[in-house]
Amino acid sequence: MQKVSEKVIARARELMHDGTVSKVVGWKAGEFFYDCEPNVFETEESLKDLVYNRFCGANLSKYMIKNSIASGGEGAGKVLVLLKPCDTYSFNQLLTEHRIDRENVYILGVGCEGMCDIDRIRERGFKGITGVLEADSGNELVITTLYGEGKVNIDDVLLNKCDSCKGKAHKIYDELISDNEDEGPRGDRFEGVRELEAMSPEQRFAFWQAELSKCIRCNACRNACPACSCRKCVFDNNASGIASKANTDSFEEKMFHIIRAFHVAGRCTDCGECTRVCPQGIPLHLFNRKYIKDINDFYGEYAAGEEAGQRGPLISFTEQDIEPGHAVVKGGN
Amino acid sequence: MAVKIIPLNELEKLFAAVALTKKLYLPVEKAGQYDYAPWEPGTGYDPEVLHTVKSAKGVFFPQSEDLVRYKRDGFSLSIAQVAPEDEDFVVFGVHACDVAGFEVLDRVFLSDPVDTYYKARREHGTVVSVMCAKPEETCFCGTFGIDAEQPGGDVQSWISGDTLYMEALTQKGEALLDQLDGIIMDGNDAENRKAVNDAAEEHKEIMRKLPLADLTTDGFGKEADLLTLFGRPEWKELSSSCLGCGTCTYVCPTCQCYDIREYDTGHGISRFRVWDSCMYSDFTMMAHGSPRPDQLQRFRQRFMHKLKYYPDNYDGAFSCVGCGRCLQKCPISMNIVKVMKKLGGADND
Numbered sequence A: 001m002q003k004v005s006e007k008v009i010a011r012a013r014e015l016m017h018d019g020t021v022s023k024v025v026g027w028k029a030g031e032f033f034y035d036c037e038p039n040v041f042e043t044e045e046s047l048k049d050l051v052y053n054r055f056c057g058a059n060l061s062k063y064m065i066k067n068s069i070a071s072g073g074e075g076a077g078k079v080l081v082l083l084k085p086c087d088t089y090s091f092n093q094l095l096t097e098h099r100i101d102r103e104n105v106y107i108l109g110v111g112c113e114g115m116c117d118i119d120r121i122r123e124r125g126f127k128g129i130t131g132v133l134e135a136d137s138g139n140e141l142v143i144t145t146l147y148g149e150g151k152v153n154i155d156d157v158l159l160n161k162c163d164s165c166k167g168k169a170h171k172i173y174d175e176l177i178s179d180n181e182d183e184g185p186r187g188d189r190f191e192g193v194r195e196l197e198a199m200s201p202e203q204r205f206a207f208w209q210a211e212l213s214k215c216i217r218c219n220a221c222r223n224a225c226p227a228c229s230c231r232k233c234v235f236d237n238n239a240s241g242i243a244s245k246a247n248t249d250s251f252e253e254k255m256f257h258i259i260r261a262f263h264v265a266g267r268c269t270d271c272g273e274c275t276r277v278c279p280q281g282i283p284l285h286l287f288n289r290k291y292i293k294d295i296n297d298f299y300g301e302y303a304a305g306e307e308a309g310q311r312g313p314l315i316s317f318t319e320q321d322i323e324p325g326h327a328v329v330k331g332g333n
Numbered sequence B: 001m002a003v004k005i006i007p008l009n010e011l012e013k014l015f016a017a018v019a020l021t022k023k024l025y026l027p028v029e030k031a032g033q034y035d036y037a038p039w040e041p042g043t044g045y046d047p048e049v050l051h052t053v054k055s056a057k058g059v060f061f062p063q064s065e066d067l068v069r070y071k072r073d074g075f076s077l078s079i080a081q082v083a084p085e086d087e088d089f090v091v092f093g094v095h096a097c098d099v100a101g102f103e104v105l106d107r108v109f110l111s112d113p114v115d116t117y118y119k120a121r122r123e124h125g126t127v128v129s130v131m132c133a134k135p136e137e138t139c140f141c142g143t144f145g146i147d148a149e150q151p152g153g154d155v156q157s158w159i160s161g162d163t164l165y166m167e168a169l170t171q172k173g174e175a176l177l178d179q180l181d182g183i184i185m186d187g188n189d190a191e192n193r194k195a196v197n198d199a200a201e202e203h204k205e206i207m208r209k210l211p212l213a214d215l216t217t218d219g220f221g222k223e224a225d226l227l228t229l230f231g232r233p234e235w236k237e238l239s240s241s242c243l244g245c246g247t248c249t250y251v252c253p254t255c256q257c258y259d260i261r262e263y264d265t266g267h268g269i270s271r272f273r274v275w276d277s278c279m280y281s282d283f284t285m286m287a288h289g290s291p292r293p294d295q296l297q298r299f300r301q302r303f304m305h306k307l308k309y310y311p312d313n314y315d316g317a318f319s320c321v322g323c324g325r326c327l328q329k330c331p332i333s334m335n336i337v338k339v340m341k342k343l344g345g346a347d348n349d
Ligand code: SF4
Pocket: A214, A215, A216, A217, A218, A219, A220, A221, A222, A277, A278, A279, A280, A281, A282, A284
C-alpha cells in the first residue's frame, strides 16, 4: 500500500504541475489517521495534504457529477479523480446515465488492498484511538489508544464492502497505478441475503423492523449513493405528497428505504457507500444485494457499471424475459 | 456534598424503583447501536458506552412531535392542540457534554417567546448525569469550558470500582434521591468522598492527554468580526465535499432548528414539528426560493451559527459542547474541529 500511495501522490502532483489537470478530486489527510476526507484540490500547494491509505474508503465517483459538469469551458483543464477498482463501477454507471462529462475527467485508477473501517476497530473495544501502524509484512494493524495498545487482523476490520470485494480490476481509467493481481471476487456477497431468505416472513419482518427503526432519516445513505443522483429527490419535493424530514411512524421508516431500494435496483453497483456512511450501522447493502441476486436469477448474471453504456435487464425488454407472475413463484417469497 | 451510593450490580433495582412512578430514559441498545429509550425490566446499563448515536436532547426536544390535530366531520371542523407533557420522567446516564447541550437549548427555547412544549418537558424531567467512563480521542468539551468531572444536571454521579456515587444538585434531584431511600444508601463519609475525588482526578489526567485538549475558541465568538469570518475564502474548500446530509445536525446535542409541517392522515390533518437541518437544500425555503442556494452557504451557516451567531445572541456562549459525535459520524469526516482549526486562532494549527 505504501508504495502505491507514494506513486499516486507523486503522479497527481505531476499531472497538476504539467497542466494536464486543473483540479484533483482525492482524499485529504484528516485530524486523525483515520478520518481522511474527500476533497477538491485546486492548487498545487494544497496537494501537500493529499493522501492515499487504508482509510480512503469513500467513493469519489459521485463528486464527478458536479466537478465534471462545472469544469469545461475555455482552457479550464480536466479534473483528475482517483478511483479504486470498486469506484470505477459507479463511475461507469454514472456515464451510462449521462451524469458525468467524460471529456472533462482524467481517471487515475489506484490499486487497493482493502479499506479499513474505524467503526469496526471501535467495535473491537478500542477507545480513544490515537494511532495505527501497519506492519510491512503480515496482516496486522497495531492500534495505539489513550488506554493502551492492541492488535487487530486487517481482515477483521475491513469495510463491509471490502469483505466481498468485486475484484481488483479497474473497469475504466486513463492511467493505472496498481500492484494488485486481480484475483476475482472475494468472499460470498450473497451470504447475508441467503440468511434473510431462509427466515420466515415474520422473522424477516422483525429483523428489518429492528434495523430500520434506528434510522434517523439523515439521508446520508441517499446523498452518498452514486445511483441516487436525481436533481430533486421525491422525498425533498414538497409537491410530491411524501416529502418528509423524519420518520414519524414505522410505516414511513420502511417506505423511505423500500422506495429507495427499488429506485436503485438494476443501477446499484453494490459500491457499499450506503452501509459505510449510515450513522446507525443499518446493513442497507442487504436490500440492494437481494435485488442484485434476484436480477441475476431472473435475467442472468448482470453487474451494473461493468461497462459504460450497458442496458440493464430492467430497462431492456426481450421476449425471453420472465413473466412477472413467474418471478414471484421462482423467487418463492 | 451529601453522597449517596449504590453498588453497580443493584442498578436494576434503582431503575425499577424509579420506573414505579416515572418514565425512565437511558441509553438502550438496539441492533448494535445505543440511543435514549424508555427503560424496561432487563434493559441494563453499560457505563462503558460513551455516546448514544443521537444525543440526549431528544427527550426534551423529540425528532418529531404532533402539535395540533384538525378533524373534519361533515361541515364541522374540530381543532385540538396536543397537550404538552404533564408527567414526570427521569433521564439517566447523561454525560457532561450532553447536559451542557440542554443548557444551549434552554437559552433558545426558554427565552421569549417561550416554547411551551420544551418547557413542559424540562419542568417534568429530572436529569441524572454520570461522569463519562473513557473519553474518546474525539472529545473536546474542555474547549467550551465544560467540566467533565462535574457533569451537572439535577443529580450528578460518578462510578468508581463497583459503586455509583450520587449527589443531588437541585430540589428536583433531592426529591428523586429521597424517593429512592432504602435502595440507595447514605455514603456521606470521608472514604466515599475520597473515592469520588480520586475518580475525578484520574479522569482529569485522561482529559489532559486528549489529542484535542489544546483546541481553543480563539477567532470565534462575540469578539470575532462577523463579516471577516463570513467572507473567509477557506469555506469553499471546507465545504467542497459536504454531502448536505443531516447526520451532523441530527446527532448533535445543540442543533435546535425545526420545521413545522402538516400531514393528511386521510381523516384529518396533523400539524407536527420535526428537526430540520441547515445542511438541507429546502431549509428556510421561501416564496422566492432558498436564501442559501449553494452547499457552501448552507455549510457556512451551520458553523457560523454555532461559533458566531449564537454567541452574539447569548452573551458569548457557544452552540457546541465538544461531544465529538459529528467527528465520528460525518460520512466524509468533515466537522467542526476541522473548521475551527482552519479558520480559528493561530494556536489551533
Ligand atoms: S444513513 Fe442510516 S440513519 Fe441516515 S437515513 Fe440512511 S439508513 Fe437512515
